[in-house]
Amino acid sequence: MKRLILSLAISIGIMGTAIADYTFIVPQKPGQGTTIWAGIVAKELEKHLGERIVIRTLPGARDIPGFNKYHNELRTNDKTVMVSHGGNGVSFLQESVDYNYADYESIGLMNLNIIAGKRIGNDMSHPVFPAGSGMVPEAFAMTMLLCGPDKTMNQYIDCFKENVTWVKGMSGSDRRLAFRRGDLTGTRENPATYQKHVESDVNAELWFHHGLLDPKTGTHTDDPNFPGYQMEILFEQRWGVKPSGEFYEAYKLVKSFRDGLQKAIWVNKGNPNKAKLVKALQDMANDPESMAIIEAKNGKYDWYIGAAGDEMRDTLMTFITETALKNLVKFNKEALGLASIYKEQLVK
């Protein structure tokens, strides 16, 4: 038994962590979207930072545990940097998480968009769409497009239930195959995977997207990569009025937190290395060679670096109102069947 314990102790000791200049914490498994993004950005950033960056993946359910770990234990290390994604933003609104964007400073973020595609020739008044907590903004958007303006929350919820087949339990592979087969009539992808899974499919076409958030005005503008298909534009074309009301405010809240924080790099407040990291990221953004590599993966989208990233975060926080948050949770629970919670402290 002594030998067994000694062996265990030695084996554990050998598993020391690699020593690096900077560590990027990614709350996902290797091979997943944000881990790949972080790897590509880190590789380019190293050139301008002059120091080595190591990616450390801390996966867990809905990518929350890794971010919690950063918040509770790792953020006080000046060389530890957090890389989060839009799903973390949505979880922040409607789930019990420890992390809080207000406690960090932005190194930079990419304000991306999510694109919904549909099968050509299908009746999109009764869409069959893959479910998931990451699909909440799409559920809101299609409900508005289908059901029109001037309805109460309960009417929107009933309209969704009557018209949308919300297929749960689908992994990325499942939904992509089901969409290609035509079992699903709609799906959603990020700009890079949209090209692969929708644009390349002769039987599929663009349905809608959510637009890009302008942190200065707090409004969403059309995506120049997919012009004319922003939800707000399609809604006005279909129903003759601009979208508004409580339901729209809840939609705006959830899509902004997901897409506005789609890929974000954070350090703890007061981190002495912030200025150095921000400068390196700025230099990277000005380097056409580096940007060409990053844009090849994600499409051409703006970076918000340093103070601009903080401004984006601050704008997002202004969208959190009691009504919007309560309606988001109500729709999640009653229409989508998600176990969301209302977080009163966010409103405060």
Next chain:
Amino acid sequence: MAGATTGLIAIYSFVGYFDDPYMLVVFTTAVVVTSSIGDSFCSIVMNIPGAGGAAATMIDGFPMSRKGEAARALSAAISTSWINGLIWGVLVFLFLPWYTGIVVYFGTVEMFSFLIFAMTCIVFVSSRYWFRGLLALALGVGVGLIGMDPSTAAARATFGWDYLEAGIQIIPIMAGLLAFPELVSAFRMKSEKITLDREQIKSQLVQGVKDTWRYKWDGLRGGFIGGFVGLIPGIGGAIADWFAYSQTVAMASKTGEKFGNGNVRGIIGCEGANNAQKATSYVPTVLFGIPGAPFEVIVMGLLMYVGLELGTPSVLADQHFFDMLLSSYMWSLLIILPLSYAFIKYAVYITNLPYQVYFWPILGSLIWASVQYTGLIEDYMMLGMCCVAGLLLKYIKFSRVSFLIGFILSPRIETLYIQFTTFGYGWKELLLQPLPATFLILAVLATIWGLFYNKARIEFV
């Protein structure tokens, strides 16, 4: 035990050094091919699953080692795996673009019915103690449901432990339930020293090749099963080996052969599925960017780093990419064969050593593989719990293999069932569509035959 997935994850640490993206294609393919063949060594010589699927090889492989036939078992495993790798590699990589239609043919109903068929065969056909197996399978399914409820995205049966919300990982389960109890048993036993001289090893190598030829239909059937499973995204590779094994047992019933005590036919049956599944899982991955197996997620991620996005028109139009894929696969196969055979004699010497000598490195490797998930203390705790559970299950003679199969398939069965009902499918689709109906009829026949007529069930619990 870590398998291709862990091997590929290790590439992340030096992926930045690949200036030529096509060199990474060569490298990843080589890792996949060699790990598929190499995982037999651990299973046969050490009774530790080289990967999820290779656990099936242990059942007859390790008893052969204990009987002094390790070289024969390894030779049969390698030659079967290699031949099927060659056949399915050629079929896949030479005709890759022509498979588009086949993959799209498999939807929720087809996958759901196939899983029912596969599980039925594994439980009723392959296990002598089918009732205990069924109980273990149910327990495995229950443990596999720990984590996140796919309908509500809420934590389920996690007892407030965040770490469990993503579910229990497969590697600590394999290490704790299958490998660790065997390791402890062997450590406590007085070493059974088996001395093989050079001539004996040589004759066993030849015998292993002869066995492969003699039971070629078992190997080819396994290859067909593996090839079929690999084509369907989301089924998972481990099921292929177990399914192929159960089919071999079923087909051998006429001769009244015993399995689980060192029957070379058992090794040939499941090893045929191994490389075939790896090869065909490239079809949905390359053509659609939809991973055909868990390791393909890592392959896709790695290649994305260097600008090769699988499933995109740019890659599909890149003839050089396809040439590199084909040539690297074939060269890997050609190189690994003599290397494997050269290594057999050294692997066999391990059986000559007292178990206590290699207990420590194996224990270290089990721990290393199990903590690759987060590297945090929770990984060690989970491994510890799985080890305790493994010892307990072994002590009460509960089928750890059935438990493992239930655990692996549990999330898949649940999500497929949810999809099945949400899409509004029912008995009509299951019974009236040709492929699902075929799978269901086969499942019923397998159950009847397994319960009342099968005399060649495996001697393990």
